[in-house]
Amino acid sequence: MLPYWEAVTTEPTQTFIGGAALFAMSGFEADENAATAAFFDFLASSDTQVLWHMETGYVPITTAAYEQAAEQGHYVEFPAAEVGIQQLSLEAGEWTRGYRMGFYVQIRDVMNREYGRILTGETSVDDAFAIIEAESNDLLARFAATQGG
Numbered sequence: 001m002l003p004y005w006e007a008v009t010t011e012p013t014q015t016f017i018g019g020a021a022l023f024a025m026s027g028f029e030a031d032e033n034a035a036t037a038a039f040f041d042f043l044a045s046s047d048t049q050v051l052w053h054m055e056t057g058y059v060p061i062t063t064a065a066y067e068q069a070a071e072q073g074h075y076v077e078f079p080a081a082e083v084g085i086q087q088l089s090l091e092a093g094e095w096t097r098g099y100r101m102g103f104y105v106q107i108r109d110v111m112n113r114e115y116g117r118i119l120t121g122e123t124s125v126d127d128a129f130a131i132i133e134a135e136s137n138d139l140l141a142r143f144a145a146t147q148g149g
Contacts (some may be wrong), residue, residue, distance in 0.1 A: 009093065023039070046065045102143030102147060107139055110132055
């Protein structure tokens, strides 16, 4: 399980998961929408989820897939494979509901670049955080302009 500071909370809470996402856009013909829905159904099926989970460590998106993996003895053979699922299954906390932020990947790149500069002594923490804030705000403004927000 992920560590936590007892000065902040007395009980561990769930974390939120990061990763890729798939979106289906509007404006397509019915047959194309049906194909997209069928593909999403395939991806979300227990068999597909279990395969990805067992082969890659990916966390399954359904309880049914988790239970299927358990029935197949996956967690007996690989107990660590269940830890992330257990962490995600804990009760939610104030800061564990996830995030939704446009250009998050680009903002994360800015953050990682500046953290590296802090750790190598190239810049101060205050200067790095000022750059992160300025570049992130620029990216968020660009996202809002391109997404009609």
